[in-house]
Amino acid sequence: MSMDPALTTTSYAILGLLSVRPWSTYELAQQMDRSLGRIWPRAQSKLYEEPKKLVRLGLAEATKGAVGRRPRTVYTITAEGRRALADWLPRPSAGPVLESEQLLKVFFADSGTSADTLATLHAARAWAEERNQGNVAAGQAYLAGQGPFQDRAAQTALVGRFLTDYYRLVATWAEWATAVVQQWPDDPADAAPDPSQIAETLRRANWSGGAARGPARAGRRLEARSP
Structure with a gap:
């Protein structure tokens, strides 16, 4: 199957989740936030529209139901959807896109004070530590054989290693940059x-x-x- 112009990387992310098991729209949004949100963050409104598009394209099926009085739609990948996902995997991919408000503030540090930059670097280190706590918990769960979707641990471990090294990089860089900025004068514009x-x-x-x-x-x- 050739790639439909209506399909985006987010479409394939949803297809990938559906290839693991059927999900309701709410569960898909939760799963995207819990796992894929660290590597492919998207607005929840977008996540609620994607499954409907996959159904229109014949890549997923929707089953109506209810939880108590609340209506519930569960999405299941179709055979055509699995073929589309398999066709997408070997195609050339774009590299990571770095987006960091903290780095942006450091880049323009000379418009503020050194204290401002030190606060930003402290926040960067705290962000890395907070994110890494999830990695530690996940690693411990998988080692104990109790990770979410333990049968996919081999694939999950590859992404987990990348995220672990990335958070460690941010923390290490923040420590180094803090030591540098601590030697700056109060006005970063005067730093040599x-x-x-x-x-x-x-x-x-x-x-x-x-x-x-x-x-x-x-x-x-x-x-x-x-x-």
Whole structure:
């Protein structure tokens, strides 16, 4: 099946959840918030529309029911939906998109005070710690054989490792940046760049090898000339 122009990455995310088991609309929204929300956050209003679209396209079926007096619709993936999901998986994908209000504030730190930036960095570290608590709890549950959808632990562990390393990166960066900003004057606009820090960033950028070797050598030369 060729990709229908009406299908988006969110459509395939919902299809992926339906491939695990049938869900009501409310359960889908909960599951997106609990798990996929960390890697594909979307507004709840969007999540309530996607299953209906999948039904229109023949990729899912809707069954009407009720919980007490409340109406309830449960969605189930169809054979065509499973084929669409399988066809989507090997296609080239876009890379991650970074969106961080905290980084934006650090980028424009020279319009405020160093104390403002330190507060932002403290919040970044706290955010990483809070997010990582969920990772710790999930890892403990899977090790005990009691994780949600334990039969999918092999796939979940790959994403869990990425998120764990990402939160650790944010925390480590926030600690390093805090130590740097603590040496700044009260007005960040008066802060002087440290050539050794720039050289170290260039050295780290060389992790991928060949393409970055030139800048890395330039960084070492910069470091050698620095006082």
